[in-house]
Amino acid sequence: MNAAGATFPAPLYQKWFDEYAKITQVQVNYQTIGSGGGIKGIQDQTIDFGASDAPMTDEQLGAAKGGPIYHIPSALGAIVMTYNIPEVNAKLKFTGATIAGIFLGDISKWNDPKLVADNPELAQVNQDIVTVHRSDGSGTTFGFTDYLSTVSPDWKSKVGSATSVNWPVGLGGSGNPGVAGEVQQNPYSVGYVELIYALGNKLSYGMVKNKAGQWIDPSLDSVTAAAAAALQNIPADLRFSIVDATGDTSYPISTGTWLLVYKNQTDQPKALAIARLLWWATHDGQKYNKDLQYAVVPDGLTVKSEQFIHQIAVNGKPVLP
Amino acid sequence: MASFSSASRLTPSGGTSRGDRVFNVVVTAAAACIPLLLIAIVILLLVDAWPAVQRYGTGFLASTDWDPVAEKFGAAAYIYGTVITAILSVLIAGPIGVACAVYIAEYAPRWLAEPVSFLITLLAAIPSIIYGLWGFRILAPVMRAAVEPFLKNTLGNVPILGALFSGPTVGRDYLVAGVILAIMILPTVTAVSREILRAVPNTQREGMLALGATRWETIQRAVLPYARGGIAGAVILGLARALGETMAVTLVIGNSSNQIRPSLFTPGYTLASAIANQFTEADKEIYFSAVVEIALVLLLVAGVMNVVARLLVWSVRGPLGSATRAG
Amino acid sequence: MERSRAARLGHSGGLIVMATLASSVASPLTRTSGRVRRREVIDGLATAVMTLCAAAAVLVLVLILIFVTINGLPALNLAFFTERPLPQGEAGGGVAPAILGTVEMLVVAALIGVPLGMATAIYLAEYGRGRFATLVSFLIDLIAGLPSIVIGVFVWAWMVRHVVGHYNGLAGGVALAIIMIPIVTRTVEETLRLVPDPLREASLGLGIPRWKTILKVVLPTARAGIITGVVLSIARAGGETAPLLLTSLGNQFFQVDLLQPIAALPVQIYNYARSPYEDWQIKAWGAALILILLIGSLSLLSRWAANRRPGR
Numbered sequence: 001m002n003a004a005g006a007t008f009p010a011p012l013y014q015k016w017f018d019e020y021a022k023i024t025q026v027q028v029n030y031q032t033i034g035s036g037g038g039i040k041g042i043q044d045q046t047i048d049f050g051a052s053d054a055p056m057t058d059e060q061l062g063a064a065k066g067g068p069i070y071h072i073p074s075a076l077g078a079i080v081m082t083y084n085i086p087e088v089n090a091k092l093k094f095t096g097a098t099i100a101g102i103f104l105g106d107i108s109k110w111n112d113p114k115l116v117a118d119n120p121e122l123a124q125v126n127q128d129i130v131t132v133h134r135s136d137g138s139g140t141t142f143g144f145t146d147y148l149s150t151v152s153p154d155w156k157s158k159v160g161s162a163t164s165v166n167w168p169v170g171l172g173g174s175g176n177p178g179v180a181g182e183v184q185q186n187p188y189s190v191g192y193v194e195l196i197y198a199l200g201n202k203l204s205y206g207m208v209k210n211k212a213g214q215w216i217d218p219s220l221d222s223v224t225a226a227a228a229a230a231l232q233n234i235p236a237d238l239r240f241s242i243v244d245a246t247g248d249t250s251y252p253i254s255t256g257t258w259l260l261v262y263k264n265q266t267d268q269p270k271a272l273a274i275a276r277l278l279w280w281a282t283h284d285g286q287k288y289n290k291d292l293q294y295a296v297v298p299d300g301l302t303v304k305s306e307q308f309i310h311q312i313a314v315n316g317k318p319v320l321p
Numbered sequence: 322m323a324s325f326s327s328a329s330r331l332t333p334s335g336g337t338s339r340g341d342r343v344f345n346v347v348v349t350a351a352a353a354c355i356p357l358l359l360i361a362i363v364i365l366l367l368v369d370a371w372p373a374v375q376r377y378g379t380g381f382l383a384s385t386d387w388d389p390v391a392e393k394f395g396a397a398a399y400i401y402g403t404v405i406t407a408i409l410s411v412l413i414a415g416p417i418g419v420a421c422a423v424y425i426a427e428y429a430p431r432w433l434a435e436p437v438s439f440l441i442t443l444l445a446a447i448p449s450i451i452y453g454l455w456g457f458r459i460l461a462p463v464m465r466a467a468v469e470p471f472l473k474n475t476l477g478n479v480p481i482l483g484a485l486f487s488g489p490t491v492g493r494d495y496l497v498a499g500v501i502l503a504i505m506i507l508p509t510v511t512a513v514s515r516e517i518l519r520a521v522p523n524t525q526r527e528g529m530l531a532l533g534a535t536r537w538e539t540i541q542r543a544v545l546p547y548a549r550g551g552i553a554g555a556v557i558l559g560l561a562r563a564l565g566e567t568m569a570v571t572l573v574i575g576n577s578s579n580q581i582r583p584s585l586f587t588p589g590y591t592l593a594s595a596i597a598n599q600f601t602e603a604d605k606e607i608y609f610s611a612v613v614e615i616a617l618v619l620l621l622v623a624g625v626m627n628v629v630a631r632l633l634v635w636s637v638r639g640p641l642g643s644a645t646r647a648g
Numbered sequence: 649m650e651r652s653r654a655a656r657l658g659h660s661g662g663l664i665v666m667a668t669l670a671s672s673v674a675s676p677l678t679r680t681s682g683r684v685r686r687r688e689v690i691d692g693l694a695t696a697v698m699t700l701c702a703a704a705a706v707l708v709l710v711l712i713l714i715f716v717t718i719n720g721l722p723a724l725n726l727a728f729f730t731e732r733p734l735p736q737g738e739a740g741g742g743v744a745p746a747i748l749g750t751v752e753m754l755v756v757a758a759l760i761g762v763p764l765g766m767a768t769a770i771y772l773a774e775y776g777r778g779r780f781a782t783l784v785s786f787l788i789d790l791i792a793g794l795p796s797i798v799i800g801v802f803v804w805a806w807m808v809r810h811v812v813g814h815y816n817g818l819a820g821g822v823a824l825a826i827i828m829i830p831i832v833t834r835t836v837e838e839t840l841r842l843v844p845d846p847l848r849e850a851s852l853g854l855g856i857p858r859w860k861t862i863l864k865v866v867l868p869t870a871r872a873g874i875i876t877g878v879v880l881s882i883a884r885a886g887g888e889t890a891p892l893l894l895t896s897l898g899n900q901f902f903q904v905d906l907l908q909p910i911a912a913l914p915v916q917i918y919n920y921a922r923s924p925y926e927d928w929q930i931k932a933w934g935a936a937l938i939l940i941l942l943i944g945s946l947s948l949l950s951r952w953a954a955n956r957r958p959g960r
Contacts, residue, residue, distance in 0.1 A: 002814060002815065002909055004897070010736060015735045029908070031898050031899070031909065037601040037602035039602070043604065044809065046814040046815055060605070128489040130491055160390045162390040164389045164390075170577060171493050171576065171577055172576030172588070173922070175922065181923055185462070200736070340860065341859050345775065348767050348768075349775070350767075352776070353784075355829075362798070362802045366798075421705050424699060429702070440706050441702075443944075444705065446884075446947045447887070448888070448914060448940075450914045450917050450918055451716065451887070458921070535688060536691055538687065538691070540694075561793050568889045568918065596797050597797055601894065613801060619795055620798050627789065627793035
């Protein structure tokens with residue numbers, strides 16, 4: 001089976017499909033081309049299922065050639081601010097306003113007063129900030145810009161939120177690994193990546209102030225808290241957003257990630273294989289999430305996913321009994 | 322050119338056999354695939370790019386707004402990036418490449434000329450992704466740590482020129498891309514220039530030397546002016562190659578759709594790297610059309626450059642391959 | 649004809665130059681040696697500059713090869729050549745699927761590109777005269793100059809989107825074939841032109857039809873040059889990355905089915921190079937080393953075959 005899409009959950013998916021191949025002999029080839037690529041791939045039906053951290057918009061769903069698409073949430077994660085400042089070892093503190101300022105180009109030096117206000121140790125660092133963003137279409141970008149649009153009206157009007165935006169400043173890296181790589185290579189740079197990428201490459205990442213005013217260190221628990229808080233208002237098609245969640249312990253830049261699959265399939269064996277894989281991913285597969293720093297999908301959502309998976313059908317006949 | 326027309330009169334049957342007719346059809350059909358292929362490429366690209374062409378018109382080439390959210394697409398920044406890096410690469414590789422060719426054709430002792438020529442040709446055999454890897458990991462850090470700050474501190478303060486060397490020196494910018502491209506097109510410039518220099522008749526050189534001119538004067542005043550058109554063609558061929566280079570560029574250029582800024586230290590895009598980065602995920606119809614339109618622009622530009630270059634080279638060397646002219 | 653006019657112009661231009669130079673050169677020669685010294689110094693300087701440039705070019709080549717070798721050697725172990733890639737962050741595994749994929753797609757590309765290229769070359773060298781042949785010759789050069797990413801876009805639009813429906817290795821092979829064809833055509837055409845006409849005439853004089861003459865007399869004579877062209881084109885196609893990103897995509901499993909995405913060495917290098925994982929970065933260098941060895945040996949092979957060409 002062929003799948004493609006987001007780099008955000010890639011470490012998890014690659015582990016999943018590696019294990020799945022050992023258990024079932026079914027090989028799922030997952031290529032990391034970014035959420036945008038996953039969305040386009042499923043629209044054009046050039047892949048069997050897609051992966052994206054950005055829920056498809058109505059317009060994108062309309063352009064899908066094979067009919068209705070289900071969003072099956074597979075994991076939740078944190079988008080962290082990762083930076084490379086040789087002199088500073090302490091964890092930096094960011095607010096929505098400072099992050100927006102940095103990526104808009106308004107805050108251009110590390111010793112800008114707005115940053116020093118929260119991080120006194122930055123007063124000595126008289127260097128230009130090099131921002132790193134995604135050069136490819138990215139669900140991580142979507143989550144990040146979704147957050148910025150929510151907390152910064154300036155950002156919302158100037159840039160907006162999408163998988164691919166018009167960045168005012170900065171370098172582009174391809175994929176989460178690309179951004180992590182660029183931050184690693186370039187001193188005085190800052191970028192946004194999924195938590196595991198910062199951890200796995202021993203990159204520093206900072207705390208972010210949440211809606212309740214607390215400084216939150218990104219972690220599994222803080223993501224789960226954000227999900228729980230936002231769970232009250234989940235749309236029926238599971239295209240939710242959990243950024244800037246309420247709650248004292250919620251991490252503000254949290255996001256879910258989805259597997260995208262067509263409701264109406266044409267190839268019986270393949271449809272069965274896809275349905276089985278999705279079932280495994282939302283149940284047994286979840287046990288791999290924690291070690292790789294992804295939060296498990298809450299039970300409330302899994303129930304809904306199960307309903308969707310049961311509705312995957314060939315010629316009207318559901319493939320899973 | 323093989324002269325079969327007279328020879329075919331020698332076949333005993335006095336005409337072409339059936340085998341000959343079949344063979345003729347097969348080879349001609351194969352040759353006909355070539356124009357068909359090119360037409361297919363142009364048509365397919367045009368069809369896919371049409372929505373964007375219709376919607377943005379000439380503004381596509383002039384506007385720097387590349388905003389998938391607002392559906393505003395202007396490739397001017399990409400065009401600028403392509404032009405700047407290509408010019409930079411030619412400024413570096415042009416003189417050095419021609420100098421190498423002059424060395425091989427005029428200066429090098431016979432036993433040295435072949436190996437040196439071969440080694441420089443080897444540069445052309447290295448795949449572009451390896452240039453990208455080397456540039457990304459070896460050259461860019463050196464540029465960032467040493468070369469760029471040096472340029473900024475020395476030339477950055479010169480009145481007008483200084484604008485080229487302003488801004489943060491990250492090592493992911495037009496300058497690094499230009500340098501990598503220069504290394505990549507050097508073999509092309511050298512190889513073609515060498516052919517051109519060989520095509521210059523020896524009478525030119527001999528005449529000058531007989532009058533007591535030094536070797537350099539001979540080259541400068543007799544050989545180079547004669548070869549001028551062809552060398553221009555060689556340089557333009559190198560330019561054409563630089564325009565289309567994707568992988569090496571995308572790893573070191575920064576991949577950022579910025580506004581057009583004069584500094585060489587700006588991260589940017591070229592047309593080719595923009596396509597590579599955005600093609601697989603252009604999720605809206607119009608976004609996809611815009612990316613294909615970039616490919617179309619690139620196709621046209623590369624095509625025109627190639628045509629001009631070939632014509633220039635032919636004017637000195639002759640059109641039918643290098644083997645047919647004996648200088 | 650253009651050429652002789654240019655030659656005549658150049659010749660008369662040269663004469664004029666010589667005349668003016670003679671007047672300026674001859675007299676100082678007899679006057680003082682200071683002027684001569686200065687010209688000699690300039691000449692020496694020019695020689696130094698030229699030599700330096702050539703040395704610099706060779707130096708860059710050496711630098712690149714050295715870095716690839718030094719950084720790539722640590723990655724080469726048995727697992728590297730036989731295993732498939734592991735998930736991100738886990739050390740170990742290899743690039744075997746990519747090596748296989750590259751080889752497989754090159755074979756496909758050669759099967760398509762070599763016959764087409766050779767047939768076109770035969771047409772241009774043995775049959776073609778007149779405007780159609782000139783057009784084809786011209787277009788071959790044009791296709792050779794096309795950016796490979798544009799070829800990738802074309803093959804995606806045709807093979808991935810319409811013909812097969814998803815990313816596949818066949819499309820990758822087709823894209824590589826399109827890149828190969830101009831190289832094969834040009835080199836084979838030049839080689840065929842070098843085969844002396846008396847050979848053809850003798851064969852025809854014996855009553856052998858034209859097509860048999862080409863196949864059994866001309867081609868075998870040109871064999872060395874043909875091999876050169878074919879091997880050169882394979883070497884060039886093997887290093888292409890951009891079109892493969894859009895056509896064969898990539899695969900972490902072993903895959904021989906051409907209708908599925910297939911891994912390739914250049915794409916693997918690209919993915920690994922940009923990653924932050926040190927293990928992957930070392931593997932990128934290792935894969936680069938393998939690629940260079942592969943292409944290098946192909947290039948040397950073509951050169952060896954070229955040196956056996958008759959009439960050289």
